[in-house]
Amino acid sequence: MHQQTETTLHRSVVRENPYQPHMARIVRVYNMVADNYLFTLRFVDEQIAGTFTHRPGQFIMLSLPGTGEAPISISSSPSRPGVLELCVRRVGRVTNALYRCRTNDLVAIRGPYGNGFPMEELMGKNVLLVAGGLGIAPLRSLLWYAIDNRGRFENITVMYGARTPQDMLFRDELVSLVGRTDLTCLLTVDEDPGGDWKGHIGLLPQLFDYLAIRPERTCAAVCGPPVVYRFILKRLLDLGFTKDRILMSLERRMRCGVGKCGHCSVGYKYTCIHGPIFTYWDAINLPEMI
Amino acid sequence: MKILKLEKGKLDLFASVVQQFGEVHAPTEHEGKFSFKRLNSWSEARLDYNRTVLPPRKYFLPPRETLFKYREATGYVPATEDLEKRVVLFGVHACDIHALNILDEVFGKGYLDPYYLTRRKNITIIGIDCTPDEHCFCRSMRADFAETGFDLFLKDIGDHYLTFVGTARGDDMVIATGPLFSEVTHSDIVEYKRRSSQKCDTFKLDLEIRDLPEIFELEYQADIWEELGEKCLSCGNCSMVCPTCYCYDVADEVKLGSHDGDRVRLWDSCLFATHALVAGGENFRKTRSSRIKFRFYHKQRGFVAEYGRPSCVGCGRCIEACPVGINIVGVINRLRGVEHASTD
Numbered sequence: 001m002h003q004q005t006e007t008t009l010h011r012s013v014v015r016e017n018p019y020q021p022h023m024a025r026i027v028r029v030y031n032m033v034a035d036n037y038l039f040t041l042r043f044v045d046e047q048i049a050g051t052f053t054h055r056p057g058q059f060i061m062l063s064l065p066g067t068g069e070a071p072i073s074i075s076s077s078p079s080r081p082g083v084l085e086l087c088v089r090r091v092g093r094v095t096n097a098l099y100r101c102r103t104n105d106l107v108a109i110r111g112p113y114g115n116g117f118p119m120e121e122l123m124g125k126n127v128l129l130v131a132g133g134l135g136i137a138p139l140r141s142l143l144w145y146a147i148d149n150r151g152r153f154e155n156i157t158v159m160y161g162a163r164t165p166q167d168m169l170f171r172d173e174l175v176s177l178v179g180r181t182d183l184t185c186l187l188t189v190d191e192d193p194g195g196d197w198k199g200h201i202g203l204l205p206q207l208f209d210y211l212a213i214r215p216e217r218t219c220a221a222v223c224g225p226p227v228v229y230r231f232i233l234k235r236l237l238d239l240g241f242t243k244d245r246i247l248m249s250l251e252r253r254m255r256c257g258v259g260k261c262g263h264c265s266v267g268y269k270y271t272c273i274h275g276p277i278f279t280y281w282d283a284i285n286l287p288e289m290i
Numbered sequence: 291m292k293i294l295k296l297e298k299g300k301l302d303l304f305a306s307v308v309q310q311f312g313e314v315h316a317p318t319e320h321e322g323k324f325s326f327k328r329l330n331s332w333s334e335a336r337l338d339y340n341r342t343v344l345p346p347r348k349y350f351l352p353p354r355e356t357l358f359k360y361r362e363a364t365g366y367v368p369a370t371e372d373l374e375k376r377v378v379l380f381g382v383h384a385c386d387i388h389a390l391n392i393l394d395e396v397f398g399k400g401y402l403d404p405y406y407l408t409r410r411k412n413i414t415i416i417g418i419d420c421t422p423d424e425h426c427f428c429r430s431m432r433a434d435f436a437e438t439g440f441d442l443f444l445k446d447i448g449d450h451y452l453t454f455v456g457t458a459r460g461d462d463m464v465i466a467t468g469p470l471f472s473e474v475t476h477s478d479i480v481e482y483k484r485r486s487s488q489k490c491d492t493f494k495l496d497l498e499i500r501d502l503p504e505i506f507e508l509e510y511q512a513d514i515w516e517e518l519g520e521k522c523l524s525c526g527n528c529s530m531v532c533p534t535c536y537c538y539d540v541a542d543e544v545k546l547g548s549h550d551g552d553r554v555r556l557w558d559s560c561l562f563a564t565h566a567l568v569a570g571g572e573n574f575r576k577t578r579s580s581r582i583k584f585r586f587y588h589k590q591r592g593f594v595a596e597y598g599r600p601s602c603v604g605c606g607r608c609i610e611a612c613p614v615g616i617n618i619v620g621v622i623n624r625l626r627g628v629e630h631a632s633t634d
């Protein structure tokens with residue numbers, strides 16, 4: 001590093017600063033379920049808006065000026081560029097500040113970060129997506145990428161479980177996939193207090209009863225709260241999935257997103273740069289992973 | 291490498307010339323403790339210090355620094371004011387230079403941290419020899435000699451310092467002081483070698499690090515972690531004083547009565563209960579035992595996997611700073627089973 005000239009280093013603070021957030025405008029706020037909105041954003045700088053791309057499974061650091069930063073998965077697919085969709089649950093300081101925003105308000109974004117899903121590995125295979133609750137947020141990017149590049153994948157299967165129909169994220173969108181012949185979309189709710197749910201009622205693992213799949217040609221991507229991992233991983237192993245064909249997206253506290261601040265470490269890996277997508281094999285080998 | 295020698299009696303002259311390369315900071319003493327400070331006069335410098343309370347890291351990754359200024363009209367604008375300041379750190383020990391080389395791995399690879407790297411560029415380092423005390427184990431951590439990471443390094447050979455020139459800027463300093471330096475003679479080399487092997491024999495602590503990553507994996511469930519968890523107060527002192535700890539927190543601070551503010555980063559510690567806390571209250575390292583295990587594990591196992599060496603240089607600061615006497619050397623020796631002594 002001593003070889004680098006002074007001007008390069010100083011310029012890099014201004015020009016190539018990995019912590020630099022870029023302003024983005026909220027172009028749409030969609031109330032999906034209570035405390036869970038879908039925000040559509042577009043970078044103010046047209047150059048960035050036009051060139052920004054990502055891999056499904058990557059995340060961005062979202063800044064609410066004066067409040068702070070939080071890691072959020074990109075829920076939209078890179079096959080639909082121009083805007084970014086973020087599915088955000090309101091839980092704390094930054095997410096509450098976001099919920100006070102309206103269309104046309106400004107936030108700031110840097111990224112994309114993380115490894116994302118190994119697309120080369122997934123192409124040409126069957127893809128099984130299993131999500132519980134907010135776990136659909138990172139998987140939705142992969143789902144639409146696969147649908148938009150349908151020819152590059154074999155069978156596509158989505159399994160998604162929510163507590164009630166009122167808690168189901170992207171409900172209209174997912175229900176509209178149920179009838180399609182080019183993919184299998186299996187939805188379930190734990191219970192249906194309103195009595196208006198036409199689909200399956202029961203816990204997420206029960207959907208495996210409807211599944212016809214050849215594990216040796218399939219990659220599974222799983223995302224959800226800890227309870228989802230507890231039950232789903234076992235089912236997948238029982239079905240014959242090898243541990244490196246099961247992918248999962250992990251959440252950790254993150255302050256930098258670029259492998260410096262130390263907060264997201266699991267064992268000897270950093271979730272922000274080595275993840276957030278890990279194989280089940282990684283998970284078993286890294287302490288405190290799940 | 292260019293090596294010259296400097297008469298000890300001329301050190302103050304040398305220091306006065308060095309000022310043209312930046313504000314001179316050196317170890318100073320206050321109530322028996324040492325710290326790097328800006329010198330008012332050369333007589334304040336205590337080059338015979340054992341260790342400073344805080345390592346030189348504070349110059350490169352300050353306890354608190356502004357990364358961006360947020361203004362409603364302009365968004366986040368990088369803060370650059372403090373970065374250009376030129377400082378000469380006079381009298382840095384080999385272990386602390388190794389620690390900076392370790393931080394270079396973290397901040398200078400992958401995504402480059404421009405704040406750290408700019409400071410590293412603008413701060414001159416003059417290394418100096420030391421005498422190990424009862425807490426030093428840098429030799430075990432292979433950090434008792436620095437080969438890179440300094441501009442000049444001074445090694446005591448009696449009435450002279452052998453001066454190793456590490457960078458072009460170091461060479462400029464030597465040239466600027468011109469006649470102060472002279473050629474190294476054969477007898478200087480003999481004396482250097484004698485002192486160097488003598489130093490090796492003075493270490494009181496010894497630690498075998500060769501297969502530590504394997505031992506850590508094998509002893510991941512050992513009882514010792516529970517015992518340490520019972521004792522540890524989660525005060526974070528050990529990370530604050532560590533020259534290789536780099537965890538930080540980031541916060542946006544708003545100026546009262548306006549929408550403008552600063553984004554700052556602050557030292558943090560993996561020993562603090564909130565370090566791995568995420569939304570929804572899930573905490574991946576809830577217990578003190580899991581956190582102290584994590585600190586050791588990350589330094590001696592995790593860092594090796596990522597960067598090929600442990601992120602500990604054996605400076606002994608955490609041993610001195612721990613209010614309950616948790617001693618890294620004792621812990622590691624016990625894990626290895628070479629010593630059944632207690633952990634303190």
Ligand SMILES: Cc1cc2nc3c(=O)[nH]c(=O)nc-3n(C[C@H](O)[C@H](O)[C@H](O)COP(=O)(O)OP(=O)(O)OC[C@H]3O[C@@H](n4cnc5c(N)ncnc54)[C@H](O)[C@@H]3O)c2cc1C
Binds near residue numbers: 094
């Ligand atoms: C890779 C990745 C992808 C993610 N994707 C999404 C996504 O797509 N959508 C989404 O909604 N979320 C996502 N998350 C989670 C999201 O990052 C967190 O919900 C977010 O950081 C919360 O920030 P906040 O400022 O709103 O909450 P904070 O104010 O930071 O608080 C969050 C929670 O942390 C706890 N907490 C924080 N500080 C303290 C303290 N000092 N003392 C006690 N408790 C405390 C509390 O339980 C609180 O509820 C993702 C996380 C990661 C790592």
Ligand code: SF4
Binds near residue numbers: 531533618
């Ligand atoms: S862990 Fe302790 S001995 Fe090792 S470098 Fe850090 S403070 Fe020094």
Ligand code: SF4
Binds near residue numbers: 525561613614615616
């Ligand atoms: S200094 Fe000692 S008591 Fe404090 S956090 Fe470190 S190990 Fe625990």
Ligand code: FES
Binds near residue numbers: 254264273
């Ligand atoms: S978020 Fe900072 S190291 Fe991963």
